[in-house]
Amino acid sequence: MQTSDRSLHSKISAAPFSLHNWLFEDELLIKTAILTLFLLQQAPAENVDWDKEFGVEERVRDPETGEFPVEPYQQSNENAGAKPFQGEQLPAAFGGREGIQKIADRTVELSEADPRISDIFVSHDMVRLKRTLGEQFCYLLGAGCDYSGRDMRTAHAGLGATKADLNALVENLQKAMREAKVPFADQNKLLSKLAPMSKDVTER
Numbered sequence: 001m002q003t004s005d006r007s008l009h010s011k012i013s014a015a016p017f018s019l020h021n022w023l024f025e026d027e028l029l030i031k032t033a034i035l036t037l038f039l040l041q042q043a044p045a046e047n048v049d050w051d052k053e054f055g056v057e058e059r060v061r062d063p064e065t066g067e068f069p070v071e072p073y074q075q076s077n078e079n080a081g082a083k084p085f086q087g088e089q090l091p092a093a094f095g096g097r098e099g100i101q102k103i104a105d106r107t108v109e110l111s112e113a114d115p116r117i118s119d120i121f122v123s124h125d126m127v128r129l130k131r132t133l134g135e136q137f138c139y140l141l142g143a144g145c146d147y148s149g150r151d152m153r154t155a156h157a158g159l160g161a162t163k164a165d166l167n168a169l170v171e172n173l174q175k176a177m178r179e180a181k182v183p184f185a186d187q188n189k190l191l192s193k194l195a196p197m198s199k200d201v202t203e204r
C-alpha cells in the first residue's frame with residue numbers, strides 16, 4: 001500500500017524519539033550555538049589595557065617633585081611675561097617667599113574647586129602649576145625667585161580659556177590675597193603685572 005507524504009510525516013512526528021524531534025532539537029542546538037557566539041562577540045572585553053592598545057604613553061610623576069614631565073623648553077625669567085618690581089616693600093606685604101607661595105597654592109585650590117573654571121584644570125598637573133605660579137608671583141613681586149616655567153602663550157595653548165574664565169581666576173587670586181591680608185594697593189600691583197598677559201592666556 002502507498003503511504004502519502006502527509007501521513008508519513010504524522011507518523012514520524014508521533015513516534016517517541018522520532019526523526020522529526022531529532023531534527024527539531026538539532027536546529028535549536030545550532031541556533032543556541034550561533035546566539036552564544038554572537039553574544040560572546042558583543043560582550044565587552046575585560047582586562048584590556050586600552051592605553052597600550054592605542055599606543056598612549058603612560059605619564060609617570062617624578063618621584064622627587066611629584067610632577068609630570070613636560071615637553072622640553074628654554075627656561076628663562078622672560079617666560080614670566082613681565083619685568084619684576086624692585087624693592088623690599090612689596091615682598092614684605094605678601095609675607096615673603098613663603099607667603100607668596102601660599103597665595104599661589106590657594107589660588108590654584110580655589111580655581112580647581114570653582115565650578116566656573118574647574119573643567120579647565122581637570123587632568124592638568126596641579127603640583128607643577130602651584131610651583132610655577134608661586135615662582136612667577138615671587139619673581140614678579142621682586143622677592144628674589146627665578147621663574148622656571150613655560151611662557152604664558154605656550155602654557156595656555158589649547159586650553160580654550162575665555163575672558164570670563166580669566167575674570168574668575170583673578171577673583172580667586174583676589175580672595176587668596178584678601179585672606180592673606182595683603183593690602184589692597186599691593187594686591188593691585190600684582191594684578192597690574194598680570195593684566196597685559198590676558199591676550200596670551202585666553203583664546204576667545
Ligand code: HEM
Nearest residue numbers: 117121124125132133149150155161165166169194197201
Ligand atoms: C594672567 C593670568 C594667568 C597667569 C599669570 C597664569 C599662570 C600660569 C603658569 C605660571 C602656568 C604654568 C606654566 C608651566 O607649567 O610651565 C600656568 C598653567 C596653566 N594655567 Fe594659567 N595663568 C593665567 C591664566 C589662566 C586661566 C584664565 C586659566 C583657566 C581658567 C589657566 C589655567 C591654566 C592651566 C590649566 C595650566 C596648566 C597647563 C598644563 O599643565 O599644560 N590659567 N598658568
